[in-house]
Amino acid sequence: MYSLPAKKRKPIVVHHGAVWLGKGFIYGILTAGAFLMVLPFLWMISTSLKGGGSVFDYPPRLIPSPIHFENYAKSWELLPIGLAYVNSLKISLLVTVGSLLTCSMAGYAFAKMRFVGRNALFVALLATMMIPGQVTLIPMFMWFSEFGWVDTHWPLIVPPVLSNAFGVFLLRQFMATIPNELEEAGRMDGLNPFRIYWSIVLPNCKPALAALGIFTFMGNWNNFLTPLIYLNTETKFTLPLIIASFKGLYTTDWPLLMAASCISLVPMLVVYLFAQRYFIEGITLSGLKG
Amino acid sequence: MNQSVRRKLREHAWAYLFIAPQMLGLLCFIAVPVIFAFMISFMKWDIGSTPEWSGVDNYRKMMSDPTFWKVLKNTFVFVALTVPTMVAGSLLLALMLNSGLRGRTLFRAAYFIPAVTSSVAVALIWTWLYNPNYGLINASLNALGLQGPGWLTDMKWALPSVAIMYVWQGLGYNMVLFLAGLQGVPSHLYEAAKIDGAGSWQRFWRITLPMISPTTFFVVIMLLIGTLQVFSEPYMMTRGGPADATNVMVLHIFNTAFQFYRMGEASAISFVLFLIILCVTYIQFRYSKWVNYDV
Numbered sequence: 001m002y003s004l005p006a007k008k009r010k011p012i013v014v015h016h017g018a019v020w021l022g023k024g025f026i027y028g029i030l031t032a033g034a035f036l037m038v039l040p041f042l043w044m045i046s047t048s049l050k051g052g053g054s055v056f057d058y059p060p061r062l063i064p065s066p067i068h069f070e071n072y073a074k075s076w077e078l079l080p081i082g083l084a085y086v087n088s089l090k091i092s093l094l095v096t097v098g099s100l101l102t103c104s105m106a107g108y109a110f111a112k113m114r115f116v117g118r119n120a121l122f123v124a125l126l127a128t129m130m131i132p133g134q135v136t137l138i139p140m141f142m143w144f145s146e147f148g149w150v151d152t153h154w155p156l157i158v159p160p161v162l163s164n165a166f167g168v169f170l171l172r173q174f175m176a177t178i179p180n181e182l183e184e185a186g187r188m189d190g191l192n193p194f195r196i197y198w199s200i201v202l203p204n205c206k207p208a209l210a211a212l213g214i215f216t217f218m219g220n221w222n223n224f225l226t227p228l229i230y231l232n233t234e235t236k237f238t239l240p241l242i243i244a245s246f247k248g249l250y251t252t253d254w255p256l257l258m259a260a261s262c263i264s265l266v267p268m269l270v271v272y273l274f275a276q277r278y279f280i281e282g283i284t285l286s287g288l289k290g
Numbered sequence: 291m292n293q294s295v296r297r298k299l300r301e302h303a304w305a306y307l308f309i310a311p312q313m314l315g316l317l318c319f320i321a322v323p324v325i326f327a328f329m330i331s332f333m334k335w336d337i338g339s340t341p342e343w344s345g346v347d348n349y350r351k352m353m354s355d356p357t358f359w360k361v362l363k364n365t366f367v368f369v370a371l372t373v374p375t376m377v378a379g380s381l382l383l384a385l386m387l388n389s390g391l392r393g394r395t396l397f398r399a400a401y402f403i404p405a406v407t408s409s410v411a412v413a414l415i416w417t418w419l420y421n422p423n424y425g426l427i428n429a430s431l432n433a434l435g436l437q438g439p440g441w442l443t444d445m446k447w448a449l450p451s452v453a454i455m456y457v458w459q460g461l462g463y464n465m466v467l468f469l470a471g472l473q474g475v476p477s478h479l480y481e482a483a484k485i486d487g488a489g490s491w492q493r494f495w496r497i498t499l500p501m502i503s504p505t506t507f508f509v510v511i512m513l514l515i516g517t518l519q520v521f522s523e524p525y526m527m528t529r530g531g532p533a534d535a536t537n538v539m540v541l542h543i544f545n546t547a548f549q550f551y552r553m554g555e556a557s558a559i560s561f562v563l564f565l566i567i568l569c570v571t572y573i574q575f576r577y578s579k580w581v582n583y584d585v
Binding site for chain 2: 023026027029030033034036037038039040041043044047055056058059060102103105106108109110113114115116118121124125128130131132133134135136137138139140141142143158159161162163164165168192193194197218221222224225228229239240243244246247254257258261264265268269271272276279280283284
């Protein structure tokens with residue numbers, strides 16, 4: 001008796017699924033899905049805490065007993081995973097800071113300044129976004145080997161800092177929405193263009209800079225192909241490379257391999273848990289503007 | 291010189307200074323290398339030897355190599371397996387999350403976790419899950435009385451196995467894009483449709499889909515470009531095996547250039563990949579009438 005009018009008064013939200021599936025069903029699917037998303041990581045942790053023999057137990061157990069923490073110590077000793085942390089952090093930070101600077105400078109010029117060839121250069125910049133990285137890989141490798149840059153971190157830092165067309169595009173689009181009055185005020189105060197860019201425009205671009213920064217950092221932190229090509233010495237390896245060498249050297253020692261993966265994944269996961277909002281906002285921003 | 295000319299000159303100087311780092315970088319690290327790569331693709335250049343012009347030899351060699359055709363087919367099969375699944379799956383998840391549920395943020399966070407983790411580590415975890423004898427997947431199937439295949443070691447299953455993992459990793463990212471798109475649909479449209487007596491299915495087809503078409507377009511293009519260039523996953527999981535069953539374009543380029551040191555041929559293959567990506571993107575834009583940009 002009471003349910004009918006209540007149903008009619010239900011607020012109108014988007015209920016595509018809800019109408020024909022029912023809320024309970026949706027919850028069921030979403031929960032099962034979320035479980036499937038997390039399960040491989042739980043399994044990674046579980047395996048990493050198992051002793052050599054119990055990995056192959058049937059049926060497999062999620063909670064290992066006894067718990068073996070020594071896999072973590074072992075993986076830390078066998079390969080220079082600590083150094084790989086430092087290397088990855090160094091490369092990703094330098095690339096992120098560097099490309100935020102160069103991209104925002106170029107983005108500002110394309111968004112707000114008038115100069116001869118602006119449109120042609122911007123179109124050329126957009127055109128470079130179409131070129132897949134694999135095409136330029138071979139000539140760059142040859143140059144950098146002439147240069148003596150093979151087995152150094154330079155090829156992993158310099159090109160990504162100086163050739164990030166997407167970053168320029170993203171920041172240009174964002175800066176174009178900043179009202180001109182702000183800069184006018186700065187100009188009245190006699191600020192030069194660099195000061196206007198630095199102390200007026202940049203502080204107003206924080207969301208876009210955060211988005212670009214997060215994705216540049218993540219992309220370089222997880223990058224695999226270029227370090228694989230350029231680096232040969234273990235002490236220079238980045239985290240993904242170290243994980244790949246673990247797999248090459250200890251093919252079937254799954255507890256050890258899972259401990260190493262776990263060590264490599266933790267920092268990104270922690271950053272994500274604390275800065276989740278920025279990740280989500282970042283995608284939304286780059287997705288909609290792109 | 292009058293003042294306005296001087297001011298204009300100064301503004302030009304500043305502007306060129308601002309764009310210089312990126313412009314020089316794009317010139318040195320993209321434009322010139324592309325031209326160079328194109329030239330190399332017409333040269334016989336094995337590392338250690340002096341390069342010499344060889345006409346279309348590299349392209350001829352590439353075409354007569356059965357591996358190339360296998361790789362091309364695998365790449366397209368991989369795209370066909372992943373892109374539609376990913377689009378449908380992430381849209382469905384976004385629709386479910388957008389239906390006014392509690393715990394939305396929690397679900398969104400869980401689905402997004404795989405997207406922030408490195409594909410190398412994730413590929414390693416999944417290799418373990420896929421282990422034919424001791425992996426969690428076959429153990430679970432076994433518990434249900436089913437006999438799982440060898441997954442990564444099985445000729446038929448290897449490529450789909452990589453594809454399953456790829457979709458698993460990418461779902462959350464694309465779901466967030468769709469969620470943003472869905473939130474941009476003005477609710478008065480739904481109200482109007484409801485008053486006109488449109489059912490939920492009709493509202494989905496007539497309002498939701500057309501309204502989020504720019505997001506869909508973006509998602510599809512990015513997925514096509516990304517999956518055509520897949521590398522880390524097959525490299526880590528199978529090295530392209532068994533018997534080239536998971537060998538794809540970028541892995542083939544990598545092997546040709548950095549395992550066999552045939553730089554000319556590798557450049558030729560990379561240009562084929564470039565051409566494919568260009569064509570796919572062009573077709574997308576050419577037939578993008580279904581994309582509705584005006585609100």
